[in-house]
Amino acid sequence: MVNGHRLSFTILGTGAVGGFYGSRLLVGGAIVRFIARSDVAWIRTHGLRIESPLGDRHHRPVDVYAATDPIPTSDVVCIALKTTENDRLPELLRPLIHEGTVILNLQNGLTLEEELAATFPQAVVIAGLCFLCAHKIGPGHIRHLDYGRITLAPADARAQACIPALQAAFAAGGIETDVQESLLAARWRKLAWNIPFNGLSVLLDCHTAGIMFDPEARALADRLMQEVAAAASACGVPFEPGFIPRLLEATARMVPYDPSMRLDFLAGRPLEIEYLYRRPLREAARRGVRMPAVETLADLLSIRDRARRTSISAAVA
Ligand SMILES: NC(=O)C1=CN([C@@H]2O[C@H](COP(=O)(O)OP(=O)(O)OC[C@H]3O[C@@H](n4cnc5c(N)ncnc54)[C@H](OP(=O)(O)O)[C@@H]3O)[C@@H](O)[C@H]2O)C=CC1
Ligand SMILES: CC(C)(CO)C(=O)C(=O)O
Incomplete structure (x- = not known):
């Protein structure tokens, strides 16, 4: 009311x-x-x-x-x-x-x-x-x-x-x-979490704790976040110092969680690759910034998504 x-x-x-x-x-x-x-x-x-x-x-x-x-x-x-x-x-x-x-x-x-x-x-x-x-x-x-x-x-x-x-x-x-x-700042700040954790949870077949407690997986999440930070900065909405370490620490304290993309993958639903990965990649590229690790992650997700959908349709044919 x-x-x-x-x-x-x-x-x-x-x-x-x-x-x-x-x-x-x-x-x-x-x-x-x-x-x-x-x-x-x-x-x-x-x-x-x-x-x-x-x-x-x-x-x-x-x-x-x-x-x-x-x-x-x-x-x-x-x-x-x-x-x-x-x-x-x-x-x-x-x-x-x-x-x-x-x-x-x-x-x-x-x-x-x-x-x-x-x-x-x-x-x-x-x-x-x-x-x-x-x-x-x-x-x-x-x-x-x-x-x-x-x-x-x-x-x-x-x-x-x-x-x-x-x-x-x-x-x-x-x-x-x-x-x-700032809508743009809000969107990039959330992507700083979604880009690493949604994608890695699918490709590494694990929840957030599985990523945070494996040193190489955590380092990869950190690297992906740094690329997102560079892109956000190029779009005029830089993260404040300490934002990424705080996000990683908060994730380490979270109850182990399956991000929505992993739930989609396990349920056989299509993955939200276009708006979570391709659009940020495109917006960064328009400002002359490349995100090579994010791009590789997006490509691997697309391949996984396609392969799984092909095998699902072959199984029901
Ligand atoms: N789940 C979460 O915790 C979070 C999700 N998000 C984001 O929120 C968004 C929604 O996610 P989520 O709620 O998990 O997704 P769900 O798949 O649970 O819900 C989407 C719903 O939309 C319905 N739907 C699809 N097409 C139509 C249509 N043409 N007419 C009517 N209904 C339709 C689906 O119906 P049907 O059941 O028939 O498929 C489904 O129930 C995503 O972008 C996700 O990334 C963000 C933060 C957290
Ligand atoms: C950050 C999180 C986990 C919900 O807030 C999410 O956005 C997702 O699962 O896609």
Whole structure:
């Protein structure tokens, strides 16, 4: 409730991120409409279950839609699809976006908000960088393991004005938020973690602790982070001294965790290589900076992703 107005949200993608944050917004009293794909009928009948250290929840009934249904207009549309689906985003968003609609993008990656702002100039675009460990374990069923803070980063001054209302809605549901005025800085800071740990967890077949406690793997993570730091600097958003050592130390203290890319790999889902690796590589290259270790990591991930998908399709043929 903000100044007597109950904020309404449409969550595009009811998976780990969408299901979890949608549930917290419901708990906080917001109006929440979910868009689901494979389990839309299941959620309509059985509701949405969230297991979480914040308290288990079973929302039933839930206001759930297929993307092709007529969907009431909401104040905020949260994007919670994997970026591997982004070629479909304009078509999925078009019926949901009106003059002044806030698009809160919860995905990982780079250049996402720039694309959204160019495609939907009538919308207000905000990045929501999620520091969350959660996954979908079955139809309409999400398991939240740890964390949950969202860093909100506005694309422009109009978006800046919408931040307090969003913070209030998330706070009411027990979600901590902070604000980064530079969207680009926020995105590169998160990539400093995602680029090494998401990719290495797939290629080395291990969780974060497996990387941190092997000296060579840790050194490789450090080297990848240094390349990301050089690219961020070339993009005008240098990291402060001590940022990378602190990030490595924080990861060493984390409960061993499988980053979302490893979970995707194990589940046979396509990997988010384009927005997590190719776009940062391209943005760095445009400023004359190469990231050779990141490039090799991206190439190996692409080969792994392709090989696995070929073997899956051969197995079902
Ligand atoms: N999981 C995490 O802890 C974190 C994830 N992220 C980022 O958040 C983003 C979302 O990840 P995550 O929530 O894990 O992904 P999930 O795969 O768990 O959720 C995505 C959901 O979108 C649904 N979906 C896909 N296409 C459509 C469509 N056309 N219409 C309706 N629904 C659709 C999928 O449906 P279906 O179930 O049918 O496939 C799925 O439930 C990613 O960019 C990820 O990197 C960031 C931080 C942490
Ligand atoms: C940093 C982390 C683990 C969640 O905050 C993530 O972004 C991911 O799993 O992709």
